[in-house]
Amino acid sequence: MCAARRPTVGLDFGTSTTLVASTRGLIPIGNDTTFPWMPSLVGYADDGTVVAGENAQHLPDGQLARSIKRSITEGRDFVRIDVPTGAKDIRTDALITELLREAGRRGARRGRDIGVGSLVRLGCPAMWDGRQRRRLLGAAQRADLPVVLATMIDEPVAAGIAWLDRQRVHTGRPLRIVVFDMGGGTLDLAVLDVRGANHKDVSVLAALGIAEAGDDLDEAIAADLDIELAKAGIDIDAIENQPRARVWLRDAARTTKELLSSNDEEPIVLSPQVFGRAAEIWYTRGQLNEVFMPHMERAEDAVGLALMIARITESAKSAYEIARMPMDLLVQGVDVVLLSGGMCRIPYVRQRLEWLFESSTKVELAMDPPENAVVVGLARAGDYGTINMYRPAFDVLLEWNRGQEFRTVYEAFTPLVERSQIARGEDDLRYTRNGRDLSLPRNGKGKLRVVSYSGERLRATIGSRNLDGFPVALSDEKFGFSIYPDGRIRMTDGAGTFEGRVDDWHRLDAE
Amino acid sequence: MAALFATDPSAAVLRVVREAGTAVSATEIKQALRAAGVSAFDKRTWNRLQKKLRVHDHIIVEPGYRYMWVAEPVVPPAADAFEQIVRSVGGRIKRAHAEVIRQALADAPYMSEIAARQRQAVLDGVRALAELASEVEELTVNQASTRAMIHRVRSRVKLAGLEPIERAGDSTVFDRKRHEPIGPSIDDGAHVIVVRPGYRWKTPHDDVLVSRACVQE
């Protein structure tokens, strides 16, 4: 691939921070700050101009869009912002474009040129579907960044690549990796299968995310501190400026959380200006772990679900059986659990995961510091082949009337298995569409078309012919098309039933 | 042309290529010279002329050894230019010398990045220092206990990889590798009191003694 030779830049657009890296490592893009990243903030200045990054930090709350990335995750198109003419609904994509443009500009100034000659690899949460990926892609392209869908990489896959890239010994044996990426806003999980003599073929077996991470733990610690203060005879509700005290406590919660990653206890010395009197309480790592425990339990449930999906992708077992598999069976066979994101500095995260997995499973940082794993992996991803078997990167269309009419039989990045299917314990799990779902004509002749977004042609066959161009005897009654998580394809049309498979996918049964 | 060839044969060859306006082969150049009245010349003369032509700034060599005149000299990327030089000197160059230059050329486009990273490393240290300073001031005004104060100072410097040597006020036995006497020298093994702690800077790759602990007998 010639694209791989062009200078590559990784861009990690996170919920709270945005980072840029070249193949050599992180490129600091902070402006007028000591941090190497740019805050993921955009807003409107008093004169009505859009400002992104640190300059937006000092804007009044109403003029600011925080956690703008969540608007894509949650499917919101507009955000209400105060502009000089009054409150207005602003298209979030336009704000994201401004943020990415600013990040690109800074990256170009500090390091490799981010222009037509280079290639930008953009990360996205593994849980995003095709529409969500195209939204971010469109915003990046309007920011004049040289990106295409094929250079958009799932964030946990990037974190995995950051780790793989530092491994010097390759056994050639397939590796099973779980990526646990816990940042400020979200926990992103992925189960990867890595193959090839140099472990350069990375395949996603399962990926999902939950919107509970660092910010939520900060809230929980602040609530716990509230109780500790009450024990010390300080009632926050009785304090004159209560909101100010709460903000102070929340900041103290975050600082204490971060310091407790390297110490067993930390003092919290109250400000008499804020609380009306001086007081000192000591908070321990044990207390923090107790508050964190229910969060980690939910995180582990999510890990279990991701492992279930991975099992469905690889085995012929019924979902009914898999949905009932106990955790100690689900966690078997994982070679390494990779920790990514700032929250993974907390020792309790590693401890819990070490308890959860078998003793032969290594639990390691994807990179040190773990906040940089995604962006560094993105910049390095050019050397790797990545395939998402859980959300395949191709469309399957059925066209007739010389291509004048068509239906989308499978839309790229749609999960092949829905969580609800597993929950119901359905057998024979697969993605499937029939003639009536698609409102096909009663009869006539059509053809299958495959559109690949991986940057390369998809190799897939059916009835021992190419999937792309395969003739279809149209029938609204009989037509059915299925893709199985292991790569098998089945199509029934007016003429019969045809079996096929995606040849590019890892054959997980064949070691 | 014949006169020019007689005084400066290279210039004559160049003129032929320039006036051709397109890429020309060696045979075509020789034909053009003959047509302009240049008398026959031997193979050695031509080889010498061809060598000069090949390295001329305004000449590019196209596939099939066709020569073309370009108005603006083509400047190849430094790495390509270096590889051409290596090729043209054949084996008469030390491998290590070529490698060292290749590495420098590969790093060159990353210089601004390297500079930005170095600056970042300094900023990381400065931020840690500023956080420590503001925290100490805040704790002092908020009447923090001595224990809280010392604990927080040690937490902050620990984040920067600093590991304390001893604790102020503790008593211990003298070890010249870790301790610095205040005043006259002290024998190893003598009982001492720590006046001020020292620090080591420890990372996975480094272990540096920043300062010894100050002690007195």
Ligand SMILES: Nc1ncnc2c1ncn2[C@@H]1O[C@H](COP(=O)(O)OP(=O)(O)OP(=O)(O)O)[C@@H](O)[C@H]1O
């Ligand atoms: N030393 C530490 N100990 C504990 N937590 C830490 C530490 N350093 C950072 N964090 C926490 O990590 C979180 C930020 O992580 P990160 O920078 O990976 O998030 P992000 O990429 O901006 O967000 P997201 O991945 O959710 O989009 C914050 O909650 C922060 O408090």
Ligand SMILES: [Mg+2]
């Ligand atoms: Mg992140």
